[in-house]
Amino acid sequence: MLKVLIIDDEPWSRQVVKSLGAWEEHGMQVIGEAEDGIEGLELVEELHPEIVITDMRMPGLDGVELLERLKRQYPEVQIIVMSGYDDFVYLKQAIRSKAVEYLLKPVDRAELNNVLSECAKERERQRLTGSPLMLMDQPLMEHYLAYRQRIYEQLLALNKQAAREELEKLARELERSVPQHQLEAMIERTARDLLLLAGEAGKTSGGLAAADADTPDKLWPSFQAMAAGLGDHFSEIINLILEQRRNRIRLDLAEVEDYIGGHFQEPLSLEGIAAHFLVTKEHLSRAFKAATGETVLDRVTRLRMEKARELIAVRDMPIKDAAGLCGYEDLAYFYRVFKKHFGITPGELRNEK
Known part of the structure; x- marks a missing residue:
């Protein structure tokens, strides 16, 4: 069953969503509710839902910041956003790169279930060809996400050596943990995931610079070879960003x-x-x-x-x-x-x- 978490500061709104969703039909189960973004993140950490349904306007950690945190820390989570009419245009701009769908309040039964159906189909596609997380057990998934977050932080800090070191540590962890029969698929999926991560970091840190670096398109024979290749690629991205920043400063x-x-x-x-x-x-x-x-x-x-x-x-x-x-x-x-x-x-x- 796919686990679903609902985040909304209004209890009646959470209840409406629970009553409208055809959960069993889609192979899903609502496993928790949160009344704000902070509690929502805590439950994501604790319950590991595959799908999060969240409102945008909440006290404390609002929806925009919540989406950014989820995107960075839990990229495997699918997100469905709910919003009032007045927020819709802004919301569309704020979340277009991450959310599966955005629904206008009051939520329509048919629209909600159409989105849930799409989420279930996408999960099946990911299971077959997508994220490396789909092939990991829970302990390895948690370790991978921790390494992934540290790599992202070092890319944002433009620290080539630290990013390379985290890649090498991750490679050693995966070498120890991944069964031989999954090795090729895991290397391919992990490399793809980390390249996407680097692209996001490059856009955040340096605008167009990341797009100037040629993306490696190869299958490495081992995780250590992957770490070495990606380390070189990440260094190239960082060099381009640093060069671009210098250029912006000195070019009149x-x-x-x-x-x-x-x-x-x-x-x-x-x-x-x-x-x-x-x-x-x-x-x-x-x-x-x-x-x-x-x-x-x-x-x-x-x-x-x-x-x-x-x-x-x-x-x-x-x-x-x-x-x-x-x-x-x-x-x-x-x-x-x-x-x-x-x-x-x-x-x-x-x-x-």
Whole structure:
């Protein structure tokens, strides 16, 4: 039977949910009730429910913080959220990444049971292919979740060595505890779970940085090999986050624009400009495009073309000389860029005078 915990500060509301759910039909049992988030977390720790049904507005630890704690500490728990109409738009934004479903109060019998049915189906899918927790006995599950939480905390703290050490300790625990016939499945599931955990930590700590690291896609032969591979991957994520933070501090886009404006007639490249400002070319490219709507090279080209048009049409300079002064040593290439930018060749521009 799947164990269900109901959290709501109003006793009558808890009773309504209990009376509406077709629990036995879905293979479920309500094993506890809590009147606030703090008591709810204590019961999750004590009773290990697979499903939590919770209100959002409660005294003490409210629903938003409760969801965040559940997501971090008990990722295997499915969550169904109840909310009054006035909270619905905010609630949808706050919980979209975690809750199985959100129900408007007063709860409708059919909607509740549809959600319970989906929870039961998802549990069966997880049993077949999902979380490593599905293959663990209770003591090992508790140890795994404790290690998982410590790894997450070290990732948030950007502590590469400590995260690697916790991974290695977890690997030794799993090597001792997992039967040989489950080894391959457990390594695959554990690696997938920890990669998802690292992704969450990366988003929290460094925005886009975690997405820049290539995710390992392999099956390791042992837990120790998995720990070594994931340790390298986690270090890469942390390095990217630290680099991104340094870049945010030191990159002044107004200075970049001034630099381009003063040097566009010289040989310029994205790599060269990034090196001048001591940032990565990827960060420079993203930041400049976000701030100006242009890429760095588009800006360089636009300034060069505007200058070339002035030299040719206004100052009547020979085309070859104008190209050289605008940073183009290859005259044929200059013609191609000019035609693409203005729709006419330098010669046609001169003839229009």
